[in-house]
Amino acid sequence: MADKEKILIIEDDFFIRELYERQFTKEGYIVLVAEDGPTGLVMASQELPQLILLDIMLPKLNGLDLLRTLKSKDETKGIPVILLTNLGQESVIKEGFELGAESYLIKSAYTPSQIIEEIKNFLENRG
Template sequence: MRFSSGERKNRHNGIMGRNDIKPKKGENVDTTKTKILIIEDDFYIHDLYKRQLEKEGFEVRVAEDGQKGFSLFQDFKPKVVLLDLMLPAQSGFDVLRSIKENEDTKSTVVLLLTNVTQDESIKEGFKLGADGYLVKSAYTPAQVVSEVKTFLV
C-alpha cells in the first residue's frame, strides 16, 4: 500500500499513523482515570479490549453502534476513542467526521480499530482526521493498549 509522506506503516503491517503527530512510545504512562471509548459492534471484540484496557487502569465505556457511540462520546468526553468503521446506525467515518469537525472535540485522539484494509478507506480515515489506523487481526489486545499509550505521552 502507498501512503502520503505524513503517514507510515510499521513492521507489523497493522498500524498507520501520522509521523508528525505520533509521539514516542511511553511504557510508564499514567493511565489512572484516562477515559477511553470503544465503539465496536462485536461484543466479544469490544469486551476483550475493554478488559485489557481496564486491567491497565483506564476508565472504559463501550457503545455498540455509531449513533450511540457519538452520543456517549459527547457525555463521557474520552481522551481516546477506538473506533470501528463498519457499524450499525452510523458508520465509523460519520462518527469520526463529527468528532473532528467540532472545535471542542477535534483534539480527541481517534484510533480506527478495524479489519478494513482497502487503501481508499485508510486514506479517507486520515483525511477525516484519524490519528491512527490499527488492523484488528494484526494486533493483540495488549499491543493495542501499547499503541493507545503512545498517544498519551
Template sequence: MAISKNILLVEDEEILYDIYIKMLTERGYNVILANNGKKGYKILRKEKPDLVLLDILLPVMDGFMFLKKIKKDASIKNIPVIILSNLGQDSDIAKGLELGAVDYCIKNSTSIDELLEKIKKYLA
C-alpha cells in the same frame, strides 16, 4: 496515583469488545462502551473521554460518518481517535486518516501489545 484515563470504545461485536474491555481495564483504563456510532457520538459529546477506539463497520452510524461529525464539533474535535477495524484496503486507511483519525489499526494484524503502545502514545 494518577487519575485513570477514560477511553470510549465504539464496537458492535460483543465477542470483540469483551476482549478489548478486559485488556484495557487490566491496564487501568476506564472504558465506556458504545455499540453503535450514534450512541458513541452522544457519549463522546457528553463524557469527553481522553481517547476513542473506533470500529468502521457499525450499525446506525458508521465510523467514517462518526469522524465527519466530530470534525465539525469544536468541543470534541481534538480528542484522539484510533480506528480499530478489519477493513484493510489502502483506500479505507487513507480515508480514515483523512477524516482526522490519528492512527489506523487492523484488528487482525495488530497485537494487543502494539495497540496498548499506541494508546499510551496518544494519551501522553
C-alpha cells in the same frame, strides 16, 4: 498515570468490545463502550474521553461518518481517534486520516496485547 484516563471504545462486536474493555480496565483506564455509531456520538459528547477507539463497520452510522461528525463538533473535535478495524483498503485508510484519525490499526495485523501497548504508548507520548 496520575489521573485515570478515559477511553471510549465504539465497536459492534461484543467479544472484541468485551476483550478491550477488560484489558484497558486492568491497565487502570476508565473504559466506556458503545455498540453503534449514534450511541458512540452521544457518549463522546457527554463523557469527553481522552481517546476514542473506533471501528468502521458499525450499525446505524459507520465509523467514517461518525469520525467526520466528531471532528466537526466543537466539543469533540479535539479528542484523538484511533481507527481499529479490519478494513485495510488503502482508500479507506487514506479517508480515515483525511477525516482526522490519529492512527489506523488493522485488527488482524496485531494481537490484542500489541494493540493495548500501541494505545498505551499513544496516550503516554501525546503532547
